[in-house]
Amino acid sequence: MFQRHGSIGVPRFLVTVAIACMAMPGHGQRASIEFDGPGYRVQLPNGITGVTKPGPDFDVSTFTKVDGSVLLGAYAGLHPNFNERGLRADRVNGLNAKRLEWTNSEKQKCAEVLVTVRGSRQLTFSVHFWYCVAADADVKQAESIIRSIRPEP
Numbered sequence: 576m577f578q579r580h581g582s583i584g585v586p587r588f589l590v591t592v593a594i595a596c597m598a599m600p601g602h603g604q605r606a607s608i609e610f611d612g613p614g615y616r617v618q619l620p621n622g623i624t625g626v627t628k629p630g631p632d633f634d635v636s637t638f639t640k641v642d643g644s645v646l647l648g649a650y651a652g653l654h655p656n657f658n659e660r661g662l663r664a665d666r667v668n669g670l671n672a673k674r675l676e677w678t679n680s681e682k683q684k685c686a687e688v689l690v691t692v693r694g695s696r697q698l699t700f701s702v703h704f705w706y707c708v709a710a711d712a713d714v715k716q717a718e719s720i721i722r723s724i725r726p727e728p
Contacts (some may be wrong), residue, residue, distance in 0.1 A: 617722040
């Protein structure tokens with residue numbers, strides 16, 4: 576009935592359940608969290624949080640890491656300030672996008688991605704993401720957020 580582990584007896588079924596749980600995919604990892612931005616949704620990786628500050632006709636969201644450092648920014652609205660020089664066309668989760676990438680003087684990897692969430696010739700709602708980060712892991716996290724975007728239902 577009891578299997579000895581160390582100096583205490585543990586019921587055998589508890590040991591079996593614990594081992595089965597550890598073998599499950601994602602054990603010890605929290606699922607990503609869905610973040611509802613104004614007019615869009617993204618998935619946030621473990622340890623990333625998002626906060627939105629409303630403006631007069633736009634909103635700005637900031638995505639931060641556990642240590643409080645900013646990973647990614649996002650403008651959501653009708654009038655993004657996006658430099659079109661040097662951009663390349665992109666598709667992000669089925670949506671039209673424009674992308675700029677560069678390395679700054681501090682050797683950080685930077686990108687701006689303008690995603691058209693919905694629109695017409697007269698009115699286009701976009702989300703303009705930007706980041707400048709040093710670590711490849713941070714680039715990967717920022718890009719995973721950007722690539723998860725979808726229109727809010």
